[in-house]
Every structure is written in C-alpha cells, then in structure tokens.
Amino acid sequence: LLRQGLTDNPGHxxxxxxxxLALVGHADGFVTPAALQAFGRARVIDPDHPGAEYFLGFAYLQSGxxxxxxxxxxxxxxxxxxDAPWRAGLEAEVARLDDMIARAPMLQGQ
Structure with a gap:
C-alpha cells in the first residue's frame, strides 16, 4: 500500500x-539499506524537515x-x-546517549 502510494506520489x-519506519520494523529494528534509502528520499524532498533525521536516529537506536x-x-x-518545539526533548536525548556512551566502554569506540 505504501509503495503504491509512493509510486503515485513520489514527492510525499x-x-x-x-x-x-515500516522497513525498520519488518527487519526487527535493523536499519536496512532499503530503510536508509526511504529516509534519504525524505531528506531529498525536504532537507529542512527534521522528520527524516529524527526517525533515522531512532532507527539506529532501535538497532543498537x-x-x-x-x-x-x-x-x-x-x-x-x-525555538523549535522539539529541540529541548532532542537535546535531552543526546545528553542521555552521551551519558550512556560515557558509562559503556564498548560504545566509546563504536
């Protein structure tokens, strides 16, 4: 259904x-090449829209x-x-990940 919709409206x-997101979910949380391509297409459509990078980061987080x-x-x-309404929440997430990386030596060289 999604693929057909994107075939009909590739700029959506x-x-x-x-x-x-569906591809990441189907791959048990792993960011597949197809999912990266979908997020990349979203970035091309609107480079200033935060959605593609937010969900890409979320997908990376889900896959470890x-x-x-x-x-x-x-x-x-x-x-x-x-003044972006989501900025404070995302800054908090980055700080949480920084703390996680600092506490886990195995993540420091990742």
Whole structure:
C-alpha cells in the first residue's frame, strides 16, 4: 500500500518516512539499506524537515547503534532553530546517549 502510494506520489515526505519506519520494523529494528534509502528520499524532498533525521536516529537506536543515533540527533540539534518545539526533548536525548556512551566502554569506540 505504501509503495503504491509512493509510486503515485513520489514527492510525499510522510510516505517515505512511513516506509522507512515500516522497513525498520519488518527487519526487527535493523536499519536496512532499503530503510536508509526511504529516509534519504525524505531528506531529498525536504532537507529542512527534521522528520527524516529524527526517525533515522531512532532507527539506529532501535538497532543498537547508539553512537550513530547520537551523531544524527546531535547534528539535527545543531542545525535546528533554538525555538523549535522539539529541540529541548532532542537535546535531552543526546545528553542521555552521551551519558550512556560515557558509562559503556564498548560504545566509546563504536
């Protein structure tokens, strides 16, 4: 259903985000190449929309790639306006991941 909708409307940002999330869910939380492609398409459609990078970071987190999630979200915070309604929550998540990385030596070299 999603793929058909995107075939009919390839510029639908939310459709690409939904497809990426569905693919990650189908792969038991792993960010597959197809999911990365879907998130990448969403970024191309609207590079300023935070959704693609937020969900990409979330997908990395679900698949255990803590440092990758942290880096994606930290970059998103750096590029976002200070009054973005979601910024404070995302800053808190980055701080939580920084703390997790600092406490787990195995994550420091990831």
């Amino acid at each position: 940002l939310e459709g690409w985000l939904a497809l990426g 790639e803590i440092r990758a999630a942290r880096n994606v979200w930290a970059g998103l915070v750096e590029r976002s306006s200070t």
